[in-house]
Amino acid sequence: MAVITYREALNQAMREEMERDANIFVMGEEVGYYNGAYKVTQGLLQKFGPKRIIDAPIAELGFAGIGVGAAMVGLRPIIEFMTWNFSLVAIDQIVNAAAKMFQMSGGQYNVPMVFRGPSGPAVQVGSQHSQSFESFYANVPGLKVMMPSTAYDAKGMLKTAIREDNPVVFMEGETLYNTTWEVPDGEYLIPFGKADVKREGKHITLIAWSKMVWTCLDAAKALAADGIECEVVDVRSLRPLDVDTLATSVRKTGRCVIVEVGWPVAGFGAEVAYQMQRHCMDALDAPIERVTSDDVPMPYAKNLEIEVQPQVNDVVAAVRRALYLE
Amino acid sequence: MTTPETVRVASDAFAPPTTTTAELAPLYRQMLAIRRMEEACAKAYSNGKIGGFLHLIIGQEAVCVGAISALRPEDYVIATYREHGHAYAKGVAARPIMAELYGKKTGLVKGLGGSMHLFDKATNFLGGHGIVGGHVPLGAGAAFASKYRNDGRVTLCFFGEGASTIGGTTEGIALAALWKLPIVFICENNQYSMGTPNDRSFAVNDVSLRALAHGMARDRFDADDVIKVKRRIAEAVERARTTSEPTLIEILTYRFRGHSMSDPGLYRTKEEVEEWKRKDPLNGTREQLLALGMAETDIEALEEDVRIEIEDSVRFAEESAPADDYHSYVEKR
Ligand SMILES: Cc1ncc(C[n+]2csc(CCOP(=O)(O)OP(=O)(O)O)c2C)c(N)n1
């Protein structure tokens, strides 16, 4: 076992998979000579050369589409978006090409590729650079959507994503790259559709993904001081969604708070809430609570930015509401 | 239709334009104020007073100052995230710019936008935009409105050479050419798109050539002389205003700092940076003023005035109350 960063975990996943399969290449802005805007592709150009680690100019629609076309005829592209904010100029290729190709071609052309990059608000980068689009992508049949919260998950999930024969939207936490976790020395894979209980507890279930898992773990710690035992379940794979693991936890605790950093309206948490009431109605002791960012574009000022996003105390308050302690 | 041959490009012999201290001194003052403002921003950023992404324009001041000086107040300007200088040159005061970067209530956009999103309706500054190329069609849209209303306004749309490869830029230019919109596209070619040098951004290192495909007028020149920038942009502005013909202009320049404060700029050599710094348009302009007969003491007085203005803006930002409202502006009510 070694303790590594989330960034290193992703780097190892790509490195190992690229060694295994010569059809895999990485394409994106600053992925090569610059070693990645967030240094996730550090050293890959040196190891694999410019044929496989390809610096693209600012043309997201173009290089996302080149990825889809190459994947249709047998290569296995990893397309890096400098951040997922910029995927919006490429979303046509992700949604109208990658996601639909297999069905549209009557099962002839599958698209084995990964779109990856940092997602979610960073710090004070303003409304166009602080967004969480998982709810957009999770809405689309034909896509898989993964969002790891730890270095351990990041590595095992990215390796699975790279081996997948269909397009995967792989969203990394922009503020998680320096977080560390234990990672086994040997190879391991984390399958799609497998949630993970990050902390066990009996009074209430907190459901989250990506950075919000950490916020929930902090909230659970704070609540433990008051004798409230939270179970924290990390969704990890939004599509396909592991309803079983989530529902098992909610049936056990009878209460549920869903925490996401995205906007509230039609946010993915609403889908989770639907699934939980559908599968746990008879076991629920309180309405399901959701904690989200405020329904506004992200402001720049630091104090406002903190107010807008879910904080530990917001999660604690939601838990107390669900436990009828307020 | 304008044929490309009718338009001057950098290779043409072109004598340095004549000017006067009355014309040049205010432009020098603006460039210097922008330089000092950017330096103050860098310092505040290092002290944790400014957050997020901070892209400085140090080295490129002659572009925004020269170009915008060719406009009338009612004309529009739209720019990227590297836009403090453009806002200032369009007439926005240093105080609200600095306060915005500090995330204060008195900021130009109330602390909601930060460095990348300065906007000012009063001076017709249509913003700083964060998605590369995304604002180019918006600029064309403003020009469309001018043509629609026949209001005689011209739009200047600034973007980096790295933006020349993305769809927003390409489509914005194509539509402006097709519909003959009164706009001047100004590509600030500072040689790098983040860490990517031009030879890894596009196959042909001359963005202005894209105009040919659209039968659009073009120009291409160095940003070494602010008056040259002003004159050559003025020609294009005149063309836009009188004939509603767009122009694509590429101006060769250089940023002395990294892409943003978080970029150490390891992809270029010290020698290269020093080489460009020797051509610093600020020094050149100061020498020109002396040559035109402006007294050294008068130049120093102007420089002192700038120092006071920027220091005042920092104090104003420091002393202003924090931003406190993010709910009121999600939609117009
Ligand atoms: C669509 C999109 N892709 C990527 C980015 C990240 N990014 C911001 S600035 C930049 C480089 C732009 O270079 P250039 O257009 O030359 O302008 P400069 O920064 O040199 O002024 C990149 C890649 C972005 N903001 N938007």
Ligand SMILES: [Mg+2]
């Ligand atoms: Mg550039």
